[in-house]
Amino acid sequence: GENVEQHPSTLSVQEGDSAVIKCTYSDSASNYFPWYKQELGKRPQLIIDIRSNVGEKKDQRIAVTLNKTAKHFSLHITETQPEDSAVYFCAASRNGNKLVFGAGTILRVKS
């Protein structure tokens, strides 16, 4: 089955700097890759997603890149703000079916 690895497990950045979180997946048939932000005790919130027919997608300060050949995808957050502090999860699935999540990254933005 699918296996998703996520790095780093924790990431501290200074406010205004960029943050990059990387994930790799094992199932070459996976074609949908969402990223979620989760605050303590709350539901995961979709922040951006990408499908396998696209190499890059951007939404304001957030971007995701996908390398299908290498089977890895990355989340980029620019101009980080304290409110970006949270746990971020990547996930992979085939056609939006069962999502397999990465282990998560605790992002701390220091002001």
Place this chain on the structure above:
Amino acid sequence: GAVVSQHPSRVICKSGTSVKIECRSLDFQATTMFWYRQFPKKSLMLMATSNEGSKATYEQGVEKDKFLINHASLTLSTLTVTSAHPEDSSFYICSARVAETYNEQFFGPGTRLTVL
């Protein structure tokens, strides 16, 4: 749009009792709902996929007789934790997909289960 609710948000029960958690899609019909479990400071683990009108598909290692899933309508799926024990204490989150052709899953707010 695409709002998913869960009830209750928190439940504390005694060991040996059963607990039912409801997951509702409020403004859309969900043919497929998913149930996840999340331990503190850990990732979400898929427990089962719930399809309206048919039996749920459980992930490997998830006891189907312990975690009963019913998806009786296009807007409601329930998870019943039977004979709960302290090790079942966890954060249970459901999600729903709008349509088979639409990838995004919308998550409920989660239910914090504590078994004493």
